[in-house]
Amino acid sequence: MSSYIARKGPAVFSNLGRWAYNMSGFNQYGLHRDDCLYENEDVKEAVRRLPRKLYDERNYRIMRALHLSMTKTILPKEQWTKYEDDVKYLEPYLNEVVKEREEREDWNKNH
16 A cells, blocks of 8 residues: 555546535635545544554544634635645545455355
8 A cells, every 4th residue: 555646636627526626615624525534334444544644634634624613713715625636545545445345245245
């Protein structure tokens, strides 16, 4: 996993995608898309596998967002996460976890 470089931004840039991204509101708190994923078992395991630095950065963004939410404020616009710069840091770990789970389910089904 150490050789993986996280993909920045969307695969396809579009005005509709940019609009939807900005309307979601999480970028105003400095969060990334992967910070807002529904935490099912796969996501929890992927987060557990994150390197310490990425894990700490994720926790900092979430804690800052919680504090901003409690104080009913948002970050200054220049600190918002930009559509083009949103790093999909959890993607390789999540793909690995899902693949392992599917292999395990397939193995249990056939044996």
